[in-house]
Amino acid sequence: MSLANAKVRAIALIAKGEAFINWLYLDSVSKVTIGYGTMLPNADAAVEVDLRHPNKKPATADEKRAEWRRVQAISPAGTDRNYSAQSYRKDAQLFIMESEADHLRAMKLDAFVAELRGIYPGFLSFPEDAQVGLMDMVYNLGPNGLAKKFKNFGRAINHPKGPDWKRAALESNRPQLSAERNKEVKDLFLSAARIAEVEARNQPGRPPARPVRK
Incomplete structure (x- = not known):
């Protein structure tokens, strides 16, 4: 990743x-x-x-x-x-x-990535698809909006037993945005769930994982 x-x-x-x-x-x-x-x-x-x-x-x-x-x-x-x-x-x-708008967007995203690492301590170890989804959400909502208005989403990601990406996918919907954009982000978290399932089954001592159906 x-x-x-x-x-x-x-x-x-x-x-x-x-x-x-x-x-x-x-x-x-x-x-x-x-x-x-x-x-x-x-x-x-x-x-x-x-x-x-x-x-x-x-x-x-x-x-x-x-x-x-x-x-x-x-x-x-x-x-x-x-x-x-x-x-x-x-x-x-x-x-x-x-070009200036591109520069501002990059600066804003860099600052928000630092905030994401504080909101979700495991951020750097998350599947890449999950990181992309979180970046889209924090860019749109801001760190405070993401942390305060999406508490169930946050609980799913910071679950003591590890991120529950399927639950996060369900909780990621932003009513003010288009159905297309919401689906794209939801699919990113569902992809992260599939990746996490494969990695869990391929841990030492476990038999190789079977391909995950989409």
């Missing part, structure tokens, strides 16, 4: 589920967001992003802060919003290139 390979696969999966938006918008709970779902918690966070004018001229720090504040002022953080990201396009003044 390779954590680096799991990250590559997770980035591809995230790209399918998180649309690329190159302007600032408010997510479903009115948090300023850009790129592939990268949340910017405050105006200073926006300063760190390579925001540009439509003519590709780099924005100044003050311009970045002003744009962040303009968008946040539309609705206080924490307030539910039903507007689509596209609705913020007409008033947008600063934008990012897709």
Whole structure:
């Protein structure tokens, strides 16, 4: 198993589920967001992003802060919003290139992988498919959302006798996402369950495992 390979696969999966938006918008709970779902918690966070004018001229720090504040002022953080990201396009003044969105996504995922190791102590030893599924979930939910809103999911993974991947698959559903994305992640955990079953049967002293039917 390779954590680096799991990250590559997770980035591809995230790209399918998180649309690329190159302007600032408010997510479903009115948090300023850009790129592939990268949340910017405050105006200073926006300063760190390579925001540009439509003519590709780099924005100044003050311009970045002003744009962040303009968008946040539309609705206080924490307030539910039903507007689509596209609705913020007409008033947008600063934008990012897709390469910058890729960079932000990679940085966000790296930070979240570190968080996953704290939430699930056995993370580095999990089957690669499980790691990919967890990366997709934490990217979408955030570490706090994953830990606090998916407690049964967490209990299944941190079970004293070892991860119960079949149970985790059942508990992984995120109602706000598409059925397709939920199925992809569920299938990753079911794959991890099959891998774990084969490994358990192939331990020393046990007869070789028979092929697992899909």
